[in-house]
Amino acid sequence: TKQDYKKAAAYLAAADTDITSEYFGVAKGKNVILVNLESTQQFVIDRKVKGEEITPFLNSLIEESFYFDQIYHQTAQGKTSDAEFMFDQSFYPLPSGSVYVRRPENEFIAMPEILTKSGYHSASFHGNVGSFWNREEAYDAFGYDEFFSKDSYQVSEENSVNYGIKDEAFLEQSMPYLEELKQPFYSKFLLLTNHFPFLLDEEDILIEEADTGLDVVDRYFQTVRYEDEALKEFFGELKRTGLYEDSIIVLVGDHYGISENYYDGIASYLNENLSTPEELDLQRVPLIIHVPGQEGKTFHSPGGQIDIQPTILHLLGVDTAAFPNFGQDLLAVDRDPFVVFRDGDFVSEEVIYTKQLCYDKTSAEQTKMEKCSPYFEKRNKDLYYSDAILNGNLLRFAD
Numbered sequence: 542t543k544q545d546y547k548k549a550a551a552y553l554a555a556a557d558t559d560i561t562s563e564y565f566g567v568a569k570g571k572n573v574i575l576v577n578l579e580s581t582q583q584f585v586i587d588r589k590v591k592g593e594e595i596t597p598f599l600n601s602l603i604e605e606s607f608y609f610d611q612i613y614h615q616t617a618q619g620k621t622s623d624a625e626f627m628f629d630q631s632f633y634p635l636p637s638g639s640v641y642v643r644r645p646e647n648e649f650i651a652m653p654e655i656l657t658k659s660g661y662h663s664a665s666f667h668g669n670v671g672s673f674w675n676r677e678e679a680y681d682a683f684g685y686d687e688f689f690s691k692d693s694y695q696v697s698e699e700n701s702v703n704y705g706i707k708d709e710a711f712l713e714q715s716m717p718y719l720e721e722l723k724q725p726f727y728s729k730f731l732l733l734t735n736h737f738p739f740l741l742d743e744e745d746i747l748i749e750e751a752d753t754g755l756d757v758v759d760r761y762f763q764t765v766r767y768e769d770e771a772l773k774e775f776f777g778e779l780k781r782t783g784l785y786e787d788s789i790i791v792l793v794g795d796h797y798g799i800s801e802n803y804y805d806g807i808a809s810y811l812n813e814n815l816s817t818p819e820e821l822d823l824q825r826v827p828l829i830i831h832v833p834g835q836e837g838k839t840f841h842s843p844g845g846q847i848d849i850q851p852t853i854l855h856l857l858g859v860d861t862a863a864f865p866n867f868g869q870d871l872l873a874v875d876r877d878p879f880v881v882f883r884d885g886d887f888v889s890e891e892v893i894y895t896k897q898l899c900y901d902k903t904s905a906e907q908t909k910m911e912k913c914s915p916y917f918e919k920r921n922k923d924l925y926y927s928d929a930i931l932n933g934n935l936l937r938f939a940d
């Protein structure tokens with residue numbers, strides 16, 4: 542009911558979700574190019590396999606970008622679609638299933654619609670079939686103007702692997718469409734090659750296989766390295782066409798690639814046993830935001846995927862107080878970092894709460910529950926109101 546919506550909106554208005562950073566508006570009028578780095582985890586950044594960098598291009602891009610090394614994925618069963626949903630809507634994913642599949646008939650106030658008011662055009666690019674994760678229907682609900690899916694690409698045996706068209710061909714073939722888009726635009730690219738079980742054709746293998754004892758992990762570094770190369774070429778094209786200077790470019794991982802079944806491989810690669818809080822820390826994904834004219838800077842406080850939408854909107858100079866969202870501007874220094882996971886775990890600047898135990902964030906040692914319990918109420922309310930709005934289709938009452 543409208544009353545339920547008002548309660549949720551009042552909760553969000555009282556929370557500190559609308560604080561802004563000194564960067565508010567620095568990218569006003571710029572295009573947005575958001576690239577979803579399939580299954581890319583933060584721990585591969587700035588690391589090597591047999592002396593060779595896994596992400597040489599990203600490592601160099603980080604030098605001249607805003608880089609966040611403490612961003613956790615918050616996805617659940619909806620995988621990529623959950624990540625996308627957070628980027629566009631800054632709500633939590635559902636406890637089971639995907640919003641894309643379960644709630645496409647809902648009213649939303651998502652990125653495409655929000656940015657329409659500032660004259661933006663919107664498009665999503667993805668090499669898989671348009672019906673996967675019910676994207677066609679969901680994108681209509683979010684207000685996307687265009688969706689370039691498998692049918693928009695020349696897909697052959699040769700340029701495909703695993704789920705479909707390889708990242709290099711996908712990005713290359715996307716360029717003409719991107720150049721044609723009416724500016725300013727909000728665009729989203731969903732990569733595909735770095736997906737379980739991490740398969741590559743011989744010619745795309747750029748670094749040697751690791752020796753972790755688990756093939757999946759060994760291959761993972763190689764597919765991440767391939768993705769890095771595809772991104773390097775894409776950025777070359779963005780520079781050539783001038784879009785690089787006219788756009789903020791957001792690169793973000795959607796979720797883990799290596800599930801807990803294969804943690805032994807990661808432990809072997811890192812040459813250490815993983816403690817419980819370290820396992821949670823493996824849920825970090827890279828977040829890189831390149832803003833033309835801004836110097837590189839690395840931010841170490843914790844955040845989540847839910848925070849990306851307000852961060853982008855504030856860079857563009859769009860006020861987020863007018864509509865409900867659960868994230869915070871990651872560039873706001875006076876924010877109170879708090880990351881809630883769908884299963885009830887959470888991370889703050891001081892603590893990690895996981896597997897029903899409380900840990901000190903800095904030492905990773907277990908600490909008394911009283912350090913964690915003060916956060917329970919906010920965690921519960923965040924998840925409760927996000928679910929209530931989605932399950933009750935309450936955004937139809939927003940004005």
Ligand code: GP9
Pocket residue numbers: 619620621622669673674704736
């Ligand atoms: C497929 C892409 C990847 O279209 O979304 O699938 P996921 O990571 O969600 O399994």
Ligand code: MN
Pocket residue numbers: 579580620621795796
């Ligand atoms: Mn994915």
